[in-house]
Amino acid sequence: MVEPGTFLYELWVSRWAILDGFGTTVLVSMLAIVLGTILGTLVGLVLVYGGWVSRFLVRIYVDFVRGTPVFVLVLASFYLLSQIGIQLTAFQAGLFALVVFCSTHVGENLRGALQSLPRGQTEAAKAIGLTFPQIFVYVLAPQALRQALPAWINTATEMVKASTLLSVIGVAELLLVSRQIISRNFMSLEFYFFAGLIYFLIDYAIERAGKAVERRVALPS
Amino acid sequence: MVQPILQIENLHKKFKDVEVLKGVDLSLETGDVVSIIGSSGSGKTTLLRCVNMLEEFHQGRILIDGEEIGYSGPRHKARKESEIARQRAMTGMVFQQFNLFPHMTALRNVTLGLTKVKKMPAEEANAIAGKWLARVGMSDRCDHHPGQLSGGQQQRVAIARAVAMNPKVMLFDEVTSALDPELVNEVLNVIKDLANEGMTMLLVTHEMKFAFEVSDRVVFMNQGRIEEEGPPEELFRKPKSQRLAEFLKSSKF
Secondary structure, three states, X not given: OOOOXXXXXXXXXXXXXXXXXXXXXXXXXXXXXXXXXXXXXXXXXXXXXXXXXXXXXXXXXXHHHHOOOHHHHHXXXXXXXXXXXXXXXXXXXXXXXXXXXXXXXXXXXXXXXXXHOOHHHHHHHHHOOOOHHHHHHHHXXXXXXXXXXHHHHHHHHHHHHHHHHHHHHOOOOHHHHHHHHHHHXXXXXXXXXXXXXXXXXXXXXXXXXXXXXXXXXXXOO | OOOOOEEEEEEEEEEOOEEEEEEEEEEEOOOOEEEEEOOOOOOHHHHHHHHOOOOOOOEEEEEXXXXXXOEEOOOOEEOOHHHHHHHHOOEEEEOOOOOOOOOOOHHHHHHHHHHHOOOOOHHHHHHHHHHHHHHOOOHHHOOOOHHHOOHHHHHHHHHHHHHOOOXXXXXXXXXXXXXXXXXXXXXXXXXXXXXXXXXXEEEEOOOXXXXXXXXXXXXXXXXXXXXXXXXXXXXXXXXXXXXXXXXXXXXXX
16 A cells, blocks of 8 residues: 555545645635625725715725735734734634735725726616616626626635635644644645645636636626 | 696706806607707707706706606705606616616616516516517517627617606617617617607707608707707708808708
């Protein structure tokens, strides 16, 4: 069978740890994408339809977060939040940072999609007597979401990659688990490569699924 | 005297400091077909858009079937959004750029207003939409999306979308300007048919020959005012003002 000391042997020995790390990576990424998308949708809506005060505040939030490395966000939410009395676990703090990061991307993306719709769409909808909520639901949102989809998929893959940063605050996700395994067996090349492959496969799956959805909702022309 | 279906009184409209409408009066009775002509920047499209509340205006009144549109009272108080939405459905508008909803089939484009504004059951809405799409010669394209239709076909669907709402007045804003020349007539013919059936229409157009043929009255606008108004024979054959004479000479009529 597989000899001790080979990569496959080491892999087999650490299979549960790796699976755990994989699970944590998937969980934190998924939560970050879902919660970040919900928050980001609000951000986008405020940026387009908010009054000038709320628009101004959200604009500062978006620009500030987007101008900060995710790494710094992760460290800040882990170390700074506890300073002001908010006690979060490493997982919660890391997730918080990713959600904030994700929300700004989704928000900007949605804002761009909504603002790129021709004014004639709103005018035509008004002309047949639709109220604003109806115009948004039936006319603007379906078009904006189609337009925002490719960038959203891209953001989702970014979130999986950004989740590796949680390893520095001690969240046992795939990268940290891999490093722990390497510190035991010194097979750095093999296990880093393996971790890289897993990340690639996760993102590849997201990409393919996204493309499938894009094709499904594409408009015939 | 019959009450006009559309009455515009002393309409003023400013963009920033530029006054684009400087007191326009116009009235249409049921069944009237009135064309507005004039050079670009004369305010004719703005006038049309005010009737549908796509533009605010600062002074004057617009009444449709006796009801004041967009504002109320002597102090020109703006109405509520929901109220304005209801009033907008009293007019139907067709745009230069068609503005069909690209994510909906031709049929759904027409039924949207029927089901959401008029709260019709889907069956009834489909029947009405089907009837109007047939009238504009688009029966066999009901399930197509706008992206699959030619410009002329899109514009005919847009006309069906507007008339299906059974508006009191139809507004046409340079509806053939964005079309390839060979597609212009199919759209104009649809409009002519509707006009012959007694639909009340206010049109902004650059098609002088069409305006001459279809209109009961023609209005010539110049620099935010109505310069001349009258039956097409008089306006086109015997223009009174020098500006209209010049305009007609420079246009292809």
